[in-house]
Amino acid sequence: MSAQTCVGVLLAGGAARRFDGAPKGLARIEGVPIADRALAALAEATDLQVVAINDPRGDAWFPGFRLVADREPGLGPLAGLVTALRAGEGASVLVVAWDMPFIPGALLRSLRQRGEAALASGVPVHGAASTAEPLCAYYRPECLGIAERLLATGERRARALYEALMAVGAAVTMGDRELARFGDPAHLFTSVDTPAALALLGGEAPAATRR
Secondary structure, eight states: OOTTOEEEEEEOOSOOGGGTTSOGGGOEETTEEHHHHHHHHHHHHOSEEEEEOOOTTHHHHSTTSEEEOOSSTTSOHHHHHHHHHHHTTTSEEEEEETTOTTOOHHHHHHHHHHHHHHTSEEEEEETTTTEEOTTEEEEOTTHHHHHHHHHHTTOOOTHHHHHHHHHTTOEEEEOHHHHGGGSOHHHHTOOOOSHHHHHHTTOBOOOTTOO
16 A cells, blocks of 8 residues: 555454443444444545454445454454554554544544654543543554554553554654644543443444444
8 A cells, every 4th residue: 555545444343341242333323323423534534444343243334344353353452453553554544443423534634644744653642631542543554563562462452552652752642732623622532332421422222233
């Protein structure tokens, strides 16, 4: 793939234990599956879109999309980032978790532009606790080797990749002031990871057999 290409990867992995094992990305907010909302945002900011998913029902859920799976499922969110970076095939990637319904495409475009201008990966960081969002981030292709080495040591956290990149000056951040142009960061990075969180948003539970 061209070095100028950016691949959008929807991260649709995980056991969803806190969501009773249901496919949380198929839950609906305002009648639209969360996964579709995230894919639409990725389509505004990337050249093509891929779905990283280990569930064999993925073909039915995402017709027309290229699907990629973890080589060894069950190794946590860092493994999902490794899969996403491999899917880039030498291009940069923009990732969004499939349980994030409120990420706007404009934010993702800005994140990509910031990373490309700095020749670095880009990660949103927000709030008093400086919460990083490694599952909604722009990654340069060089991150793959770093992520693979971390995974080989037994690391499972997605944040570990962000920490490693920051330690060597290979990442830039998008902070509260920049993020506020797109909305309240606490809202933008909402993760619908429990039935209670879905209920608070007035959402509809997913149906495992259809979209």
